[in-house]
Amino acid sequence: MSTHIIAQSLLSGILVGALYGIAALGLSLVFGVLKVLNIAHGELIMLGGYASFWAFNKAEVDPYVSLVIVVPLLFLVGTILHFGLFAHIVRANEEQRIKNSLLIGFGLTLIGQTLAIRYFEADERRIATEYSTDAWEFIGLRLPLVRASGLVIGIVLVILLQLFMHRTYIGKAIRATAEDWQTASLSGINVRLTYLITFALGSALAGLAGMLVSVQYSISPNIGLTWTLKALIVVVLAGLGSMPGTFLAGVLLGLAETSSALAFGSQYREMVGLVLFVIILSIRSQGLFGEQNA
Amino acid sequence: MLSELLRSLIQNWRLPVLVALAYFLFELPELFTGWPWYYEEINDKLTLAITLFTIATLASSWNILAGYAGQINLGHAAFFGIGSVVTRELWLTKDYPFNEAFFYGGGAAALAALIVGAPALRLKGIYFAIGTLALAEALRLTIGSMYPGVSRLPGPELRAYELTSRYELSLKVLVATVFVSYFLSRSKLGLGMKAIREDEAAARSIGINVFLHTLFAFVLSAFLAGLAGGAFAYYHYSYNQIYTFGPNWTFDALLVTFIGGPGTLAGPLIGSTFFVLVRDYLAGTSELVDTHLILFGVIFILVVLILPGGLVDLSTRISRWFLRRTRKVFR
Amino acid sequence: MLKLDNLHVSYGDIQVLWGVSLEVAENSIVALLGSNGAGKSTTLKTALGMMRPSEGKVFFRGQDITKKSTHSIVSSGLFLVPEWRGTFSTLSVLENLELGAFSSRARPLKDETLERVFTIFPILKDRQAQRAGTLSGGERQMLAIGRALMARPAMLILDEPSLGLAPLIVSNIFEVIQQINEEERVTVLVVEQNVHMALKVASYAYILENGSIVGQGTSETLLSDQQIQEAYLGI
Known part of the structure; x- marks a missing residue:
């Protein structure tokens, strides 16, 4: 095995991992703040992907430009979902809340997937722009343009989110609510509104991830579970509460996948992530909220 | 003496009802054999019944861990899959007699649960749920690469194929699952599980071994799902081995159990009957595929939000409401 | 009142x-x-x-x-300093104080109030960049009261x-x-x-x-x- 192949697959691991990281950001945010696990997160990614796809296909809107529609659209979808469903379960205690959110997310998955098959058709789709196959070459390594864009967008996104969470009042309110919603409301923070904004923001992030999926890979109505699982693995790897940590864990997962594909063959690529996940999960059996109070 | 007997019968009315129902279902295909005008449809009906029994078995067995012991297992399909793949391979490739292969299938599922259970049950609640989901997905992908392609019944078995024996086997598995659930819910073991579901710390403090109780429920639940898989391997003449590992089997079980009423004997049965009949009806009337999934997705969310006890609870709520009304009238 | x-x-x-x-x-x-x-x-x-x-x-x-x-x-x-103190241990001392001034009536006066809180509790000024979780019990109570004052109650x-x-x-x-x-x-x-x-x-x-x-x-x-x-x- 030449060093060239190793370097190339590590590079593609980093690139795919950046996308995993972006996909996980919204899930981690919502899970960390609302203590609600939205397993329909993958369906939101799918929806964002389709929104970009149709914008490109029907109106020839460049996928990156389509973000100005897709992100607000998913923000709106998140608002509606929270308002109609998740807002009703956040009053329960943590354990009950997570369990109910899992169940509701599961119901949403069923509905979303079926509707997608019906209205978007079951075919795999991808956005094929003029620059889709473009790539940079340097020291013999190939860097596909659209995949590199994911890494750049991911890094910019993490910096923006970090600024938002630490420099703005809403961001601080979100962090305060994540730690202790009761004390937050005693500080005059409107906890319900904070929950709503957080959930909608998480959905908007899923929309952005969806656009990248439809440009870099392909979308179909049943990709939801796959992406939810990827995002979950990343969240478990990273723990809750840190945006840069989540993104890095995504990159790590991408690297783990490609290097195991290199070592054991590509059919084990998907399994490595899942096995890693179960191992880390059982090490951290006290749960993901534990380390926050440390 | 007689009143004593009568009282115990009233208290345990479920048991005779279940026995009678099981007997009736076993005799059902026999009843129709003399009716020529019905004969054209009987294969459709038997197929529908087998599907119902399979989902009901998966739901009831899933309910043992989720409903009684309170742990949501999102990897139930893995045990169904293990049961089917082991049975199928031993029976068709290794030429074991079917009955032996069938029990090895259930045993393999139980063994897998025992091996996985030790680490997985250290996880609680949501972490157990997503952990089992991930494990099942990992197994599904492995099986997919180990057994690509379609598994078909070979010539001799195909020529001897008839549905009645398939009907009987899947019914037997369902009946076994229901009776196991019945006796479990009445046993000390079942009581311990319910205590864990209600309050794990309290259960621990009164000396219940939480780990052993949940592990037992997990293994039992897996064994029964494995048998359902074995019955499926017997029933289906050609399918992809990866098919029985699909997460939709878990999701169907979860869906119907919650709609029917988790933690009850009748809940999974009522839920799956409702599910299969509505699905069949919608498939016959609608041009569009999978309308039932949208409908059940909505019903499911509504149940979670406003009727956490499921349909079974709805009936008790209605009767309680009715009692209050009548009491008011009489007052 | x-x-x-x-x-x-x-x-x-x-x-x-x-x-x-x-x-x-x-x-x-x-x-x-x-x-x-x-x-x-x-x-x-x-x-x-x-x-x-x-x-x-x-x-x-x-x-x-x-x-x-x-x-x-x-x-x-009307501001309550709860029995559990109600400070956010993952946020810095300064951020905790700022969150006290979250309501619209207190926000414009934030800088001025902060000066006064620092005069009443000088220790909070020294510790402002630290995470609240690292404070001692007494300091945390001071932070809780200081945070309450930030709201101009x-x-x-x-x-x-x-x-x-x-x-x-x-x-x-x-x-x-x-x-x-x-x-x-x-x-x-x-x-x-x-x-x-x-x-x-x-x-x-x-x-x-x-x-x-x-x-x-x-x-x-x-x-x-x-x-x-x-x-x-x-x-």
Whole structure:
């Protein structure tokens, strides 16, 4: 095995991992703040992907430009979902809340997937722009343009989110609510509104991830579970509460996948992530909220 | 003496009802054999019944861990899959007699649960749920690469194929699952599980071994799902081995159990009957595929939000409401 | 300033408050005394809209706030420093203080208030960049009170401010409470098991037992009352 192949697959691991990281950001945010696990997160990614796809296909809107529609659209979808469903379960205690959110997310998955098959058709789709196959070459390594864009967008996104969470009042309110919603409301923070904004923001992030999926890979109505699982693995790897940590864990997962594909063959690529996940999960059996109070 | 007997019968009315129902279902295909005008449809009906029994078995067995012991297992399909793949391979490739292969299938599922259970049950609640989901997905992908392609019944078995024996086997598995659930819910073991579901710390403090109780429920639940898989391997003449590992089997079980009423004997049965009949009806009337999934997705969310006890609870709520009304009238 | 009128409150089937009424006059310090489980925390939670009474009303500055949400009650100037201190341990000291000024009435005055809080609690100025989780118990109580002041409250409720603190720090805290009342013109309701300390600063006190007010009076009368002395002061 030449060093060239190793370097190339590590590079593609980093690139795919950046996308995993972006996909996980919204899930981690919502899970960390609302203590609600939205397993329909993958369906939101799918929806964002389709929104970009149709914008490109029907109106020839460049996928990156389509973000100005897709992100607000998913923000709106998140608002509606929270308002109609998740807002009703956040009053329960943590354990009950997570369990109910899992169940509701599961119901949403069923509905979303079926509707997608019906209205978007079951075919795999991808956005094929003029620059889709473009790539940079340097020291013999190939860097596909659209995949590199994911890494750049991911890094910019993490910096923006970090600024938002630490420099703005809403961001601080979100962090305060994540730690202790009761004390937050005693500080005059409107906890319900904070929950709503957080959930909608998480959905908007899923929309952005969806656009990248439809440009870099392909979308179909049943990709939801796959992406939810990827995002979950990343969240478990990273723990809750840190945006840069989540993104890095995504990159790590991408690297783990490609290097195991290199070592054991590509059919084990998907399994490595899942096995890693179960191992880390059982090490951290006290749960993901534990380390926050440390 | 007689009143004593009568009282115990009233208290345990479920048991005779279940026995009678099981007997009736076993005799059902026999009843129709003399009716020529019905004969054209009987294969459709038997197929529908087998599907119902399979989902009901998966739901009831899933309910043992989720409903009684309170742990949501999102990897139930893995045990169904293990049961089917082991049975199928031993029976068709290794030429074991079917009955032996069938029990090895259930045993393999139980063994897998025992091996996985030790680490997985250290996880609680949501972490157990997503952990089992991930494990099942990992197994599904492995099986997919180990057994690509379609598994078909070979010539001799195909020529001897008839549905009645398939009907009987899947019914037997369902009946076994229901009776196991019945006796479990009445046993000390079942009581311990319910205590864990209600309050794990309290259960621990009164000396219940939480780990052993949940592990037992997990293994039992897996064994029964494995048998359902074995019955499926017997029933289906050609399918992809990866098919029985699909997460939709878990999701169907979860869906119907919650709609029917988790933690009850009748809940999974009522839920799956409702599910299969509505699905069949919608498939016959609608041009569009999978309308039932949208409908059940909505019903499911509504149940979670406003009727956490499921349909079974709805009936008790209605009767309680009715009692209050009548009491008011009489007052 | 604050008036609780005949509050009945239940947790599910268990009723814990049986007609609690009390009044806190403007610019006064009032104490609510009682042992563990008497219903003090429930009374406060109901006042702040975190629990709903089955009967009775809560008035703040003449307005009925019984059905208002917690954050809007807080924004209207009634601030509670809860028994669990209510500081965000993952946020820095400065961020905690800033969050105190979250409401729209306090936000424009933020910098000015911050100066004053730093004058009252100089230690918070030194520790402003630290995470609140690294503070000691006494410092955390100071942060909690400082955060409350950031909200520019008309009235402050302190739930068990002495809980778990060394005696020297407790008297320190109570001095600050008095100072806040005099200099910042903040009305104070202090809920305490430490009856001695509470009666020293308060002008009037209520005694809560098993969910009802069983006694009340000025601090002097209560301190000289034979029964009170035996039951609560251990004299």
